[in-house]
Amino acid sequence: MDNRTHSEAMFPARLSAWRPAREFLERFCAKASLARPPTLRLNLILEELFTNTVNHGHRGDCDSLVWISLVANESDVAVTYLDQGPPFNPLAMAKKQLDVPLDERHIGGLGVHLTTELTTASDYAYLFGRNRLRLVLPTRPPVEQA
Numbered sequence: 001m002d003n004r005t006h007s008e009a010m011f012p013a014r015l016s017a018w019r020p021a022r023e024f025l026e027r028f029c030a031k032a033s034l035a036r037p038p039t040l041r042l043n044l045i046l047e048e049l050f051t052n053t054v055n056h057g058h059r060g061d062c063d064s065l066v067w068i069s070l071v072a073n074e075s076d077v078a079v080t081y082l083d084q085g086p087p088f089n090p091l092a093m094a095k096k097q098l099d100v101p102l103d104e105r106h107i108g109g110l111g112v113h114l115t116t117e118l119t120t121a122s123d124y125a126y127l128f129g130r131n132r133l134r135l136v137l138p139t140r141p142p143v144e145q146a
Contacts, residue, residue, distance in 0.1 A: 005032035008069040013054050014061040021050060032072035038139040041118050048111040049081050057085025079135045087126040
């Protein structure tokens with residue numbers, strides 16, 4: 001028996017579309033019976049990706065689409081996030097930001113790093129005119145080993 005919950009949706013790359021995207025996320029988390037902490041982490045991750053797509057990828061609201069696919073099982077949530085912005089690997093950028101001394105860093109730019117720190121797996125590809133970011137978010141605290 002498959003104990004997975006799957007939902008997907010698409011939204012215009014507009015800041016005003018974050019609200020329906022967040023409602024989609026909240027419905028998914030309720031359907032998957034996710035606890036509050038992983039729900040909040042998932043919200044943080046998707047809000048960071050969505051606002052970066054609009055503000056940095058498209059330089060403002062536009063009608064290009066953002067696709068979000070979520071799959072939950074007993075231990076984690078797999079996120080696939082696609083947008084039609086110019087090619088941009090946020091995973092490489094997150095690493096690059098950390099290599100710069102603190103006093104030389106620009107303000108901001110650490111949101112994607114925070115996003116990847118909340119996940120256990122991530123990969124990026126630019127395919128068929130779309131940025132594709134896949135992340136895996138644990139839904140249970142790690143088991144401590146004695």
